[in-house]
Amino acid sequence: MSVAFVKEESAEAASETLLPDRPISPHANLVTEAGLKMLEAALNEARTAAEAATAIEDINERRRQSANPLRDLRYFTERVRTAEVVPAPETADKVAFGSHVTFEREDGRVQAYRIVGEDEADPKAGTLSYVSPVARLLLGKAVGDVVTLNGQEIEITAIA
Structure with a gap:
């Protein structure tokens, strides 16, 4: 039978539709x-x-x-x-996974984010992954604490 009458693609063309797995975070x-x-x-x-x-x-x-x-x-x-x-934090004494944290940068910008898991993080929507550089600096800190990120100071102003 002629290849023209075979409905299936070649193996090469079929492999183009096999996508690599999405990377899983360590x-x-x-x-x-x-x-x-x-x-x-x-x-x-x-x-x-x-x-x-x-x-x-x-x-x-x-x-x-x-x-x-x-x-x-x-x-x-x-x-x-x-x-x-991870259950919601019981207190707002320190920044924890699930906390809403507000901080002020040296340039006067005030930002607020909730610390969440990697798949639910969306900085434009106000959520940061707990493994992001900013979140890692903020975790365990309290209101009034100052951390340095890329040479710029960030002061925690509220935790909810």
């Missing part, structure tokens, strides 16, 4: 309760997308459409499996 997978819910929702979304892709009749299109969902499915399955929920 750090502990600490999450807030909301972070765990976000991971579970992302896992369900990936599962739904992967199932939808399996319904596609054309094998070439099925491979293309399932590449991202299958990669996400592997990633979020692992992140949910290894998630360690």
Whole structure:
């Protein structure tokens, strides 16, 4: 039979739809309760997308459409499996995982962030990963403490 009548792609073309796994952080997978819910929702979304892709009749299109969902499915399955929920801090005496911390920079800018897990961190939305340089400097500190980041002083003004 002529190759022109074969519906499947060559092995080379098929390998283009196999995406490398998303990197998994070497750090502990600490999450807030909301972070765990976000991971579970992302896992369900990936599962739904992967199932939808399996319904596609054309094998070439099925491979293309399932590449991202299958990669996400592997990633979020692992992140949910290894998630360690950290309860909200009981006090606001010191910056801890889950704390909302406000600080002022030398140039007068005031910034506020919540310290969260890596997958739920979004600085534009006001959340920082607990392994970020700023969060690592702030963890364990109290209101009035000053830390130095890249030669600039940062003073903690509030913890909630």
